[in-house]
Amino acid sequence: MIHPLAVSHDFGVWVGALLTLMVFSFLYRDNPFYKFAEHVFVGVSAAYWMVIGFWTTLWPRVIVPLIPEASRIVSSDTPLPERDLSAVVPAVLGLMMLSRLVPRLSGLARWPTAFVLGTTAGYAVVRYVRSDFMHQIQATIGDGVLIPAAGGGWNVAESLAALVTLSGTIFGLIYFMNTRRGGTVTTPAARIGLLVLMVTFGASFGSAVMARISLLVGRLQELLGDWLGLL
Amino acid sequence: MSPVHGWNVALMTLVLVTLVAIGIRRARHGHTAAVRTLPGIATIERAVATSVAAGRPVFFVPGSRDLDNMQTVAAVALLEPVAAMVAERDGRLVVPTNRSMVMEAARTACRKGYADAGCADAWHDDQVLYISDDPLGFVAQVDGMIVREKPGACFFFGFFASESLLLAEGGRQVGAIQVAGTASPVQLPFFVAACDDTLMGEELFAASASLSGDAALLGSLRGQDLGKMVAVSLLVVGGIAATVATVTGWGFVHDMAGVLDVLLETR
Numbered sequence: 001m002i003h004p005l006a007v008s009h010d011f012g013v014w015v016g017a018l019l020t021l022m023v024f025s026f027l028y029r030d031n032p033f034y035k036f037a038e039h040v041f042v043g044v045s046a047a048y049w050m051v052i053g054f055w056t057t058l059w060p061r062v063i064v065p066l067i068p069e070a071s072r073i074v075s076s077d078t079p080l081p082e083r084d085l086s087a088v089v090p091a092v093l094g095l096m097m098l099s100r101l102v103p104r105l106s107g108l109a110r111w112p113t114a115f116v117l118g119t120t121a122g123y124a125v126v127r128y129v130r131s132d133f134m135h136q137i138q139a140t141i142g143d144g145v146l147i148p149a150a151g152g153g154w155n156v157a158e159s160l161a162a163l164v165t166l167s168g169t170i171f172g173l174i175y176f177m178n179t180r181r182g183g184t185v186t187t188p189a190a191r192i193g194l195l196v197l198m199v200t201f202g203a204s205f206g207s208a209v210m211a212r213i214s215l216l217v218g219r220l221q222e223l224l225g226d227w228l229g230l231l
Numbered sequence: 232m233s234p235v236h237g238w239n240v241a242l243m244t245l246v247l248v249t250l251v252a253i254g255i256r257r258a259r260h261g262h263t264a265a266v267r268t269l270p271g272i273a274t275i276e277r278a279v280a281t282s283v284a285a286g287r288p289v290f291f292v293p294g295s296r297d298l299d300n301m302q303t304v305a306a307v308a309l310l311e312p313v314a315a316m317v318a319e320r321d322g323r324l325v326v327p328t329n330r331s332m333v334m335e336a337a338r339t340a341c342r343k344g345y346a347d348a349g350c351a352d353a354w355h356d357d358q359v360l361y362i363s364d365d366p367l368g369f370v371a372q373v374d375g376m377i378v379r380e381k382p383g384a385c386f387f388f389g390f391f392a393s394e395s396l397l398l399a400e401g402g403r404q405v406g407a408i409q410v411a412g413t414a415s416p417v418q419l420p421f422f423v424a425a426c427d428d429t430l431m432g433e434e435l436f437a438a439s440a441s442l443s444g445d446a447a448l449l450g451s452l453r454g455q456d457l458g459k460m461v462a463v464s465l466l467v468v469g470g471i472a473a474t475v476a477t478v479t480g481w482g483f484v485h486d487m488a489g490v491l492d493v494l495l496e497t498r
Contacts, residue, residue, distance in 0.1 A: 023371070026374070026378075029378075030375065030378040030379060034375065035375065037371070038371045038372055038375045041365075041367070041368045041371045041372075042362060042363045042368045042369075042371060042372045044368070045363045045364070045365030045367070045368030045369075046362075046363040046364065046365070046368065048365065049363065049364035049365055050364075053364075097331070097332070097335070100335060109335060112332075113298065113332060113335065113336060116297075116298050116299055116332065117298060117304065120298070120299040120300075120301070120304075121301075124301060125244060125248065126240065126244055129240060129243050129244045129247060130240050133243065133247070133458075133462065134239070134240065134243055134495045134496075135495070137462055137465050137466060137469065137495055138469075138492065138495035138496065140466060140470075141465075141466060141469035141470050141473050141491070141495075142473065143473055143477055144470060144471075144472075144473030144474030144475070144476070144477045144478075145470060145474050146474050146477055146478055147477075148477065166466060166470045169466060170463055170466050170467065173459050173462055173463050173466075174463065176432060176433045176434070176459060177267075177456050177459060177460075178266055178267055178269075178433065178434070178437040178452055178455075178456060179264035179265065179266055179267070179449075179452050179453045179456045180264075180265070180267050180456075197431065198423075200416075201419055201420035201423055202420070204416065204417060204419075204420045205420035205421065205424060208417060208420065208421070212393075212396075
């Protein structure tokens, strides 16, 4: 139902609405309003993430463990935590990253980068083998491709779904065999794999577009409802 | 996961890691496997050549996550040969990033790529920009840059979330040749729809091996394919065993399906 125009008197709603319209103006072409919104967005988000990084990582994991007395700056009645000197390790690695600022010492920055890459790779191997390899294979096999119905006989719909899941996974894996001779997709099995992928992408695209439309509806509701009072 | 079942994860990890190690060892002894033709790679080369010939810059976005994401690592690995391609043709490469560590890794990769092309002096670190950790703030700026600088080629490699379509649409608006690559299944459809070519899933990792020609990477790729053969074998054997066990109720097939179930049990 459309109500008479009742423009909001809330400053925050005005800022949100005007910035939304400035961003939408990009749909026409690049313009000074979009540039303004873009720079506000980048500036605010960069500062926001820096503050988040300080209060969720640097402060509780490095500064307070090394200097427990610092916690009193935030709250004077906080019990002092125990000093944890192991926080020196991330602190030093973090400072080594800053060595890029001094050309003579810039090589030191490779160490923390190597540390992050090494631990990530090591940790990811076991996690991926467990969840993306073994668990997926087990779930795909399930109870096979012939699923009994509750009242006897076979449940055709579930059996068909199980067959498509199992065969689609196998053909998809064959498509991703990268070391073989020949052209792009040479075997019939790989072609079926590609077909399975494209059908999956089509379904996924549709559902993601619906999610985006719900975001758009949210913005329109804010513009027409909270800002203009028409809804 | 019970402690007993922890052993099956260890065993499977050992098998897969051994296959990759064998692949790398064989490749280092000259037995490199041929990588199948990835259309995306040919499009990368064409896009760089066309863009430079038109006097337009080349944009490379290495995902929107940090270096602790394997896709970002693959994207940075891919950046090096792309930088070399741009440098050889005397073009201009622009690399917007949204993580400080990725910015540093990207600068190192570009420096190496330019050096490999014999153009070390042409590289300037400020061609790799840090914008914002916030993915949507990052996209807002990159889209603005794309519209203003009108790149002839846009490459989006690595992990993307909702930024994928926003970036790809920006590039499409200015008529850039676009190639994307991600292993994020939810975002792949957007790239497939909006880009000229897309490296899907593991093709992203294969592309960096193929472009670099590095024996260790090519060997690793062969090892990964052997791992996929293990997965296909387990699926075929497991699928048949589970189906036959359900249909016939034969004891030995049931036992076989049970063994596979214990081997793959992770919960």
